[in-house]
Amino acid sequence: MRNNISHISLIAAAGACTLLAAPALAGEASERGEAELAELLEGRVAGEPVRCLHSSQRDSLTVIDDTAFVFRDGDTLYVNRPSGARFLSWSDIPVFKPFGSQYCALDHVEMRDRSSLINGPVLTLSEFVPYRRVEDARTSEGG
Numbered sequence: 001m002r003n004n005i006s007h008i009s010l011i012a013a014a015g016a017c018t019l020l021a022a023p024a025l026a027g028e029a030s031e032r033g034e035a036e037l038a039e040l041l042e043g044r045v046a047g048e049p050v051r052c053l054h055s056s057q058r059d060s061l062t063v064i065d066d067t068a069f070v071f072r073d074g075d076t077l078y079v080n081r082p083s084g085a086r087f088l089s090w091s092d093i094p095v096f097k098p099f100g101s102q103y104c105a106l107d108h109v110e111m112r113d114r115s116s117l118i119n120g121p122v123l124t125l126s127e128f129v130p131y132r133r134v135e136d137a138r139t140s141e142g143g
Helices: 002-041 134-140
Strands: 044-046 060-064 068-073 076-080 092-097 108-113 119-124 129-133
Touching: 002 060, 002 068, 002 076, 060 092, 129 134
Parallel strands: none
Antiparallel strands: 044 129, 060 068, 068 076, 076 129, 092 108, 108 119
16 A cells, blocks of 8 residues: 555656646657747848738648747748647647638637548637748838
8 A cells, every 4th residue: 555655646746747848848859849930030130011822822830849820821821829829739739710812810720630631629720920021121111
């Protein structure tokens, strides 16, 4: 009996250590995601946020862990930092649930496990911030 109690105590202590380490690990993952996003956006400037993306503006999608969705439209990258971004993972499949034919702020995205397709967290899209290369941004402003 005494051996079982000490075994349970060890399991509880290990669990407590894991819970204490979780915020630190989440912070590291977020820092890695921010660094990856910064590298992707290097040489680009942010434009005015837009509320929706048309289907023609969604050439490809990159999921940056714990950070953002990045949609590519030619040379423009649209960054969306959804609520619950800490649940973003390249290993999950995002299933977009738009209310119309566009992806818009406040639309839901259901994350699904890639191997089992089990439903995961539901995120809410924010506005899309366009990033253009510095020389492209100057040209579009007429300067």
